[in-house]
Structures are given as structure tokens and as C-alpha cells.
Amino acid sequence: MAPVSVVMVGIGGYGAEYVAALDRLPLEKIRLTGAVEPFPTRSCAEPGLSERQIPVFPSLEALFQAGCEADLVVIASPIHHHISQSMLALNHGCDVLCDKPLGASIQEASALIRAREASGHSVRIGYQWSYSEGIRSLKRDIQAGRFGGPIRMKSVCLWPRTLAYYRRNDWAGRLRDVTTGRWILDSPLNNALAHFLHNLFFLLGPAVGLSARPLEVTAEVCRVNSIESFDTVACRARASGDVEVLFYGSHATQDSYGPRFELEFEEAIVAYKTPVGDVKDEISIEADGRRVGIYPSPNAGDHFAKLTEAVRAVTGNEPVECGPEAAAAQTLCMNGVHESISEIPTVSSTLRRRSVQPDRYWIDGLDGDLRRCYERGVLPSEAGVSWAIKGQTIDLVNYDHFPTSENHA
Template sequence: SIVLVGIGGMGAVYLAALLENKEKRDFHLVGTVDPQPRRCPQLAELRALDIPVFEQLEEFYGRYRADLAIIASPIHFHCAQTCLALLRESCVLCEKPAAGTVQEVLRMREAEKAAGRWVAVGFQWSFSTAIQALKNDIQAGMYGRPRRLKCLYLWPRNEAYYRRNDWAGKLKDAEGRWILDSPANNAMAHDLHNMFYVLGGERETAARPVRVEAELYRAHKIKNFDTAALRCHTGDGVEILFYVSHAAAVDTGPVFSYEFERGAVRAAGRESDIKGFLPSGEKNYSIPDREPLRKMWEAIDQVRGEDLPSCGLEAALGQTLAVNGAQDSRPEVEEFPGEIIVSQGEPGNREVTVAGLAEVLDECYQENALPSELGVPWSRKGRAVSLADYVYFPGGSRSG
């Protein structure tokens, strides 16, 4: 039995797959939750099937139970809703990221332990056969010790993207809950997480950053950043470089290169195969995005079994640590100079880009550098932040 929390946006994608497969697979959608259900394209079908829609998850649990709760609500609701579902003895598939802050992920992990249930986090690449095959080869030592993993992802977004809801681009909501919406914590969070995930020693674990320095910028009229350059180091000394923007004029990525002692793993776009390059030849791991909802079907199957999810809270924590540390590294987001910001189109739907930004970030990627290290005029260096004992955002500790 399943309850789906959030039936608009990504929730509508889950819902469409559940409804399309309701006769083919062994599950029962017993309820949905959304305070604004009219945004759901399948609302009429839900009503025709007599599947109830509740405004709050508490209302659902007041009348029903569920073996699995799929949480597809905005970032700042993930922690409270996951903890409630666990308290009511549901396993959980929570959309990425796990939560906005480290302290929330740690709270979710404690609730998971107390409930004796599991939480899967929907970083879909982690559930794909492509990434699992690559991770197995890395664990087996095929590529040798990791040296540097880096990713470049430029995905222009217009003003409408930041107006699609009441939390896009924000640091907090009206009640003061942390959101930290950004490319690194939303659209491209998968790509940051994946660099930690493939270095995990077990299927359900990931490497963790112990240090981060970041440069954060914005061109859009938002509270948080739309462009970032991050350098992290893991506990084993592996360098992780991440370059992302919603304000570059070029749409490219994810482009990545994972460099090891004996070879490298590379990809060059959304429809690109992931390929490994070794002295013995080339290995094709295929395209991980071919199975975007494998995470949901795996979670449904594992409710009945004993296996842990491919990606749970333990594996997802590295991405949250990196994002929180990045925000601490550069608490005041730097605004791009007005003279290099280009706006085109009708107000409310304008394309907002930064002249030359794509070229700068590509050079950074090629040179393994941050913009400030290349002497870019508009760049502002962030401070190095230790994540070794980081348990609370902002500052790393409750007293920080």
C-alpha cells in the first residue's frame, strides 16, 4: 500500500507511472496528499478511482496506513513528512535532496533507526543499472585509486522557472524553514551527489566531503545563487570539482570526467553514454537517465524484502554536507555586474544570462580551477570550510 505526498511537479510524474501500472504491478495507491491538488493533471482520474486526496499527511494517517510513503513535496517539507511517515511505520522514498540541511538529514536518520524502517532518497542515477555497474567496477579496483572527479553542467533557466512556485531560488520559506534552493540542491543535485556516490565502499554508501570552498553568484533576482563553482575534498583526499549555472547562455551537460590511477570515466551530455577508458580498452555503461523511475519500482519491491535501498540517507548525506558547506563558504551570494547580464524576452518570461559565463566555467573545468584562481574580474573567493565534524547549518555546530 502506498501514499503519495505531492501530486504536482515531480509528484505528478510518480502518479502517472503508478496509475499507468496499477493493473500490472502488485501495489495499491491508498491515498495522496497535496494542499493544492488542482495543479495535478491526473486529479480527475484520482477522483474517478475514488483515491482520496488529503491536504496534510497527518490527515491521511488519521484514517489509513501505508507500507510505503513517497515524498515528492518541496525540499523544506522532506524532513517533517519523512519522520511522520516513519513514526507511522511506513518505509519512505523521499525525492532528492534528502533535506535542506545536515541537521534535518541526521534527524531523519535517527527516526529511521527508531522506526526500524528504511528511507530511500530519489537520486535516480544511483538506482540505475549504469551507475551500479560503474560503482561495482570502481569498488573492484578496475580503475585504481580515484584522483579527481569533476562535473560541468550549464542549464539556462528563464524567469518563469523561478516563478513556478513560492520557494524557487529561496533560502527560507515564510515560516523560517531552510530551503537552500539552488542548482546544486535541486536541478543538478544528482550530479554533485553522483561523484560522492560512486566512491562509496558499499552499494548503499557514498564518500563524504571533509572540506569545501565555494564561489556563489547570481544573475536572476532571487535570494540564493544560480551559479556556483565548488571544490571539495573527501576523507581520502580525492578532489571533487563542480561547476553549475542556470545563467549561462549555453545549454550543456552534464559533462564529467572521473579520473583514476589507471583510467577515466567520462560523459558529455544528457543523452551521452557513460564510458570508461582503460589501457585494456573502452567500456560503455550506457545512459543512466533511461530508467528515471527505477527508484520507485525498487522501493515498492523492497518493502516486501530485506535489502536496503541503493541510495538512502547515509549515501545522500554527502551532497547535503557539500551544499551546506558551500553556503557557509560564501554566505553572501555575489551578484554579477549589471553590465554583463543580458535579459531577453517578455517580462516574467525573460531569458537571463551572463555574457562570457559559459566560457569562464568551461575554462575552470578544463584547468581544475575556481574563477577567482583564474583572475576573473567579477569573481569572489569563498573561505575554506571544514566538514569533518559538521552537524548543523549554518556554521557547522549549534553554537557556530
């Protein structure tokens, strides 16, 4: 059998890690036929590609125009290119693995699903926890009713980011692309921490390949960095069955914390805590106050299982467990968060703190505030946090266009 021909879109940043992962696959399995990168000399992967005479093109359009072959297109480009490049790849008869998040708007997500259906090819979204055995086994048991009905799902992740993080490109922290006006909606919720919001809806999904759809969301956000978007967010969503879904995330804390999640069911509590000290790297099940079982850590195994699955699927009948339908729940909730807030407040200078090594800002007291809110299952405004302004509750039942005002204009 001929090796699967692969094109890599985006070889800088995380894309370079995809290139390294492709290089670890057996030569008889895959053949990297080309790459796309508008600034190839900035990538640590470029010298290796040049040495192997793998062509690098400035755009996916240019690659296809040059006649480059591809069974599978792997996309690790900026957020606002994910869906348009995925659709272009489908139109050229390719399967797609697109890294997280799915995109910036729910209408784009719907367009991708339609394009996939018309093409007859597959699309996978690279939320790596959704490819782990621990998460997939847990989801199967939730579907089977092992723990009774779900009541509340919550997750927290506090990952500080430096000023260099927001200066690394021309779209970090932006709401729109400065050139095209296309939505980006970059934020913790739609980039680095998108995994953990997605995971809550994914685990609630009623079937393989589906996530639970958020029915409404209320949000509170703020920022300390000089960006358009927010660097701190807390939100409460509702899913079918009146399940409460809570998420807390920030790039503006003093210290790292998480990711953690806690899933409350009628008959058990399932929880994951990032291993620190004596905490084991595993998902635990507790019932009646005692531990009754575990699942493997969502970080166990190969973080690029998503890639090997996508390669296998080109020549085999591999079910898509994390496609655009599953990933769209995060997009929908994220769009609702932006609709919920009338403006993004910048915290008072009295709360702003700065370090030099590393060079970054943080919000004084935010670490404890968000951790306490997570433990109590409340929004910051409900806990009396000074910067918190409660947003509107946004009905997402028939929501199909971001922003709503643009759709009705």
C-alpha cells in the same frame, strides 16, 4: 499477496510524474490509497485521482488522521518538507521513497537516520542515476579497484531557467521559508543539479549504501536573477584519500550544456557526456589514450526504477543503495558551500543579459567561463573570471549543524 498500498505526497510538478509512474505499475502490485496536496486543483493529476475516488488531503497529518492506509509513502513535496514528512511516515510504520534532495541541513539528515533506525522501516532517496545499472556497475568496479585509486572527480551541468521557474511557487530561489523560517537553501546545487554533485560522492562510496564524505569545501557563487540564493556555483571539495571533487553548475547561462562528468584514476579515466551529434549516450573508460570499455548511460532504462525498487522492498529483502547515509554527502557539501560564502554577489549590470522568448536572464560569457574551468579543473577566481570571489575553505570533518553560527549561539 495483497498489493502494496501507496500514498503520494505532492502531486504537482514532478509529483504528477510519480502519479503517472504509479499508474503504469500492475494493479495487482500496488494500490494508490491517498495523496497529499495543499493545492490539488493546480495539478494535472488531480482529475484522474478524483475520477478513481482517491482522496486528496491538505497535509500528511490529515491523511493519517483520516485512517488512510499506507505501506509506502512517496514524497515529492518542496525541499523543506522532505525530512519532516519522511519522519512522520516512518512514525506511522511506512517505508519511504523521498525524492531528491535529501533536505536542507545536515542536522535534519541525522535526525532522519535516527528516526529510520528506531522505526525498523526503510528510506530511499530518489537520485535516479543511483538506481541505474551503469552507475551501480561503475561504483562496484571503483570499489574493487579496477582503475586504481581515485585522483579527481568533476562534473558540470548548465541548465538555463526562466523567470517563470523562479515564480512558480513561494520557495524557489529562497534560503528560508517566509512563514516558518525553516531552511530551504534552494539553488542549482540543492535542487535541479543536486543529482550530479551527489553522483560524484556516491561513486566514491566505500560500500553499498554509502557515499564518500566531503572533508572540506571551497565555493564561489553569484546570481543574475532577483532571488535570495544563488543561480551559479563552482566548488572544490576534498574527500578521503585527498581526492579532489569539483562541481560547476548554473541556471544563468545562455545555452544548455551537460551533464558531464570525468573521473580520473591512477590507471584510467571514466567519463560521461550528454549525447550530442556523434557522441554516444554511454559512460566510457579510457586507459593509455584508448577506449577500453563502456558502461550503459546513467539515463538508460526506467527513470522511475527508484519507485519500482521501493515497491518491491515493501514485501522483499531489497538492499538500500541510496538512502539518507548516501544522500547526506550532497547535503553536507551544500551546507559547506553556504558557509564558505560570506555573501551572494549579484553580477554587474554590464554582464546581465535578457531574452524575451523565453523570458530569462543570463550572464554574458558564463557558458565559456564555466566550461573552461571544468576542462582545466580550476575555480572561476583562479581563471580570472570577473564576478568570482573565492570563499573560505570550510572544514567538514566534524561538521554536524547548519549554520555553524546558529549551533554555537
